[in-house]
Amino acid sequence: MITLCFTFLAGSLVWLSRSVDQSLDDRTNAASIAFQAARAGAQAIDPTALRAGQVIVDPVAARMVVAETTARLLAVNGDVGSLAAVSIETNRVTVSVTITTTGRAATGTASAAAVVGVDAPLP
Amino acid sequence: MGGTVRTGNDRGEANALGLVLIAPVAIALALLVLWIGRRVDTDAQVQAASSAAAQSAAHQRTPAAAVAAAQSTAALMLTDVKECSGGPAISIDASQFRAGGAVTVVVACSPERSDLGLSDPRSATFVATSTASVDAYRSVGLP
Numbered sequence: 001m002i003t004l005c006f007t008f009l010a011g012s013l014v015w016l017s018r019s020v021d022q023s024l025d026d027r028t029n030a031a032s033i034a035f036q037a038a039r040a041g042a043q044a045i046d047p048t049a050l051r052a053g054q055v056i057v058d059p060v061a062a063r064m065v066v067a068e069t070t071a072r073l074l075a076v077n078g079d080v081g082s083l084a085a086v087s088i089e090t091n092r093v094t095v096s097v098t099i100t101t102t103g104r105a106a107t108g109t110a111s112a113a114a115v116v117g118v119d120a121p122l123p
Numbered sequence: 124m125g126g127t128v129r130t131g132n133d134r135g136e137a138n139a140l141g142l143v144l145i146a147p148v149a150i151a152l153a154l155l156v157l158w159i160g161r162r163v164d165t166d167a168q169v170q171a172a173s174s175a176a177a178q179s180a181a182h183q184r185t186p187a188a189a190v191a192a193a194q195s196t197a198a199l200m201l202t203d204v205k206e207c208s209g210g211p212a213i214s215i216d217a218s219q220f221r222a223g224g225a226v227t228v229v230v231a232c233s234p235e236r237s238d239l240g241l242s243d244p245r246s247a248t249f250v251a252t253s254t255a256s257v258d259a260y261r262s263v264g265l266p
Contacts, residue, residue, distance in 0.1 A: 002141070006148050010155060017159040024167050032174045036256050043223070043259040069256060076227065076254050 023106055026099045030081065030108030033073045034097040038112035041066040041086070041093035045114050055091040055114050062088055066095055074099070091115070162247070165234050169211070170251040172200040173230040176213065177255035180226045184261075186217040193228045207232040223259035227252065 044061040063086055070083045074097075081099035084107060088094075094111035176197040180189040193215045201207045216227040231250045 002145060006152065010152060013152075013155060013159060017163055021163045021166055024163065025170060028167065028170050028174070032253060036254065039258075040256040043256075045260070072225075073254050077252060 022102050023104060026079070026101060026104075026106035027108060029077055029079060030097045030099045030106050031110055032108070033070060033077070033081075033099075034095045034108045035110035035112065036073055037066045037069040037083075037097065038093045038095040038110050040069040041088070041095065042091070042112040042114040045091075050116075055116055057088055057091055057093055057114060059088045062086075062093055066093065070095070070097055085109075161234070165232065165249050166251075168201065169230055169232045169249040170253075172197045172211065172232075173228050173251040173253040174255075175200055176215075176230060177226060177228040177253040180215060180217070180228055181255035181257045186220045189217050189220055189226055190215050193226075197228070197230050201230075201232060207234060209233070220257060222257060222261055224257045225254050226257060227254045 041062040042057060044058050044065045046056045046058045049056040066086050067083055070081075074081050079099050080101045081097060084096035084098040086093070086095055092111055092113040094109065096107055096109040098105050098107045100106075176193040179196040180193040183189040183192050194213050197211050197213050201211045212231040214229045214231075216229075219225045219227075229250065229252045231248055233248045
């Protein structure tokens, strides 16, 4: 009886740790991929507006770059996932990525903004 | 308090054999918890280190500087002796290191486990891969 109890306890501990490890990993990866995709997307600025002194992200180009970067990074990590949401404001790109490698969804959201100059104030 | 007189046999069962058998199993279970906890923790730390290393590499001007930055960042994030004895092993793919490209960093770590009382001091290697985008618009210095 006690042996059975301990075996069950040890087994469930191992299972729990695997599950926690995997979901932690997925969540970190999702956030990391979302951040990199947002950074890449925020680089797709509109040159015409920039010449007029305004930093504006080109929504069409940015969405394309974000989708491409997300797909590439998911492939590099060997993860199954998808782009959950992209939102583009004036100079800010916010990306949500969902990873479903284990069947359970882990979502990470990150945002990046384009600014002019190395020491520009954060928007 | 009244003196209640207990009748009957009150000599319980001191299951010494059960105790002897249960104690090692309980200790083994505690060790298992420690081992699992450290495993999950190390995995997360290596992942975080590779992500930070890739990000810092992407901010450099040249591939050589990127390699150096990735190595120093990963080494700084995994300085805990218990995490990576002998330091983390880092390999970096800077073949796409150009404006608008990407840089990939792989961090591998063989943590010390001898303090957990396990016979096998170093058997597991934790590997994490991260890719960071290199800025498309950057000042001079990039070849």
